[in-house]
Amino acid sequence: MxxxxxxxxxxxxxxxxxxxxxxxxxxxxxxxxxxxxxxxxxxxxxxxxxxxxxxxxxxxxxxxxxxxxxxxxxxxxxxxxxxxxxxxxxxxxxxxxxxxxxxxxxxxxxxxxxxxxxxxxxxxxxxxxxxxxxxxxxxxxxxxxxxxxxxxxxxxxxxxxGHGLGLAPLHCLDDYLATLARKPRQNLTRVLRRAHEAGVTTEVLPPEKADLDGFVELARRTAAKYGNADYYRPGIFQTFVRALGTSARVIELRRSGHLIASAITLLDQHRYHFWSVGVNYAATPGFSPFYAAFAAVMEDAIASGRSRLELGRRNPDFKRRYGMRPTAxxxxxxxx
Incomplete structure (x- = not known):
């Protein structure tokens, strides 16, 4: 050929x-x-x-x-x-x-x-x-x-x-919450309320304006628990993400000006990818910053107009609980 x-x-x-x-x-x-x-x-x-x-x-x-x-x-x-x-x-x-x-x-x-x-x-x-x-x-x-x-x-x-979810029927975060079973829906709603009460702010940024050094610090700390910190190689990872340009977005959550969670998402013609995330659990003892970041990613994915959200590999219990469909x-x- x-x-x-x-x-x-x-x-x-x-x-x-x-x-x-x-x-x-x-x-x-x-x-x-x-x-x-x-x-x-x-x-x-x-x-x-x-x-x-x-x-x-x-x-x-x-x-x-x-x-x-x-x-x-x-x-x-x-x-x-x-x-x-x-x-x-x-x-x-x-x-x-x-x-x-x-x-x-x-x-x-x-x-x-x-x-x-x-x-x-x-x-x-x-x-x-x-x-x-x-x-x-x-x-x-x-x-x-x-x-x-x-x-x-x-x-x-x-x-x-792998895990993912079709987004076509959803128009806003409330539509997604309505698809969940009672306990996960209540849990995510409670996290969002506590994050709001704690003054957490959310910002969606292009890579060149994001705190990628902060992301790498959080992500390596999380990955180190699984012996996989070098999945995020300092310096190289930041350079890589900046080079993605409009193919990537960074969603940052801050409390009192401090980065508590950061998610890197990727976009193609039909899909929105929740690619990687780093969180600081110690900064928010009253709620999970990971769940707050997930809700922010879900909201941005729905607003993007893509037909599908991809969440990649690992953490299957969470993904099934929150409505994601498995793919072997x-x-x-x-x-x-």
Whole structure:
């Protein structure tokens, strides 16, 4: 199918056309930011692409666009350690990066020939780069991409659960609250009341105006409880988020001028992503700043006009309690 391999996103033709409907993780702003400020170590980048409007009769897509990275010793979510430990001993070539929680193959439309072409190219590239394994992580289990990979003989390995919620029926935060069971609705309403009584202010900011140093301090403190503080690498993370431009928003909650919670959200054409959050529980003994931040994110997501809210991985009990629907995520990893 004439798949080309480029080492920089700036040189990949037809990329923007192919990823119009894809998650924000596939957009040029995210990929360029990751090139310039890698959130986790990457040995090499590659971008598999075809120009849009390929004239050959067997292919009538918008152009394939698949980012891959060669990594070694990087496993912040313990996916490889828990499920494919052999993949940790040598470099591994993966689509995409670990900060992406929804892997797809833009431009293939899950066409079997196009998916086979991507998979074959990935295997050849893994051989050239001396990778021990190659494959796909965080693929929604019931997606067309998963179905196509399984038709090609790849075996799914359950690795994670993502969560999200359709926003189309909702017009305001009260509409969302009305969908909840009595206890979670009362709890969130109580948090909002106490936050108001405590004088908490909320501001939605573009990255260049946000206190990203404050975010990283809060987020690392929270992540350290799970041994994962370097998911937010100081300096690099701030640079990365600023480079996202209009693809990102930062929602800050303050009490008496002090940052008590900060959420980074990402936006694409159809989705609003609650991507990451940091909170200071000690600053608000009467209520949870995380719940207050969640309510602020929900309100902004509804107001954004996007049709879906994505909440990514982990913390499943909270997400189910507050109406999020689970999506099983699987990996397809093969030895080279």
């Amino acid at each position: 004439g798949i080309e391999i480029h080492d920089r996103i700036s040189s990949a033709p037809g990329w923007d056309e192919a990823v119009t409907a894809a998650p924000v993780f596939y957009h040029r702003s995210f990929l360029q930011a990751f090139e310039d400020a890698p959130l986790h170590p990457v040995l090499r980048h590659a971008y598999l692409s075809t120009p849009p409007g390929d004239p050959r009769p067997e292919y009538d897509g918008a152009g394939i666009a698949v980012p891959v990275t060669l990594q070694q010793g990087v496993d912040p979510m313990n996916v490889l350690a828990d499920h494919i430990p052999a993949a940790r001993r040598h470099p591994v070539l993966l689509t995409h990066v670990w900060h992406c929680y929804e892997t797809t193959l833009p431009g293939t439309d899950a066409d079997l020939d196009a998916t086979a072409a991507v998979t074959g190219t990935l295997r050849e590239l893994a051989q050239q780069w001396n990778a021990g394994h190659f494959g796909f992580v965080n693929v929604p289990a019931h997606s067309p991409t998963a179905a196509a990979l399984e038709r090609l003989g790849m075996t799914p390995i359950p690795v994670e659960t 995520l699987v990996a397809y990893i093969a030895a080279v």
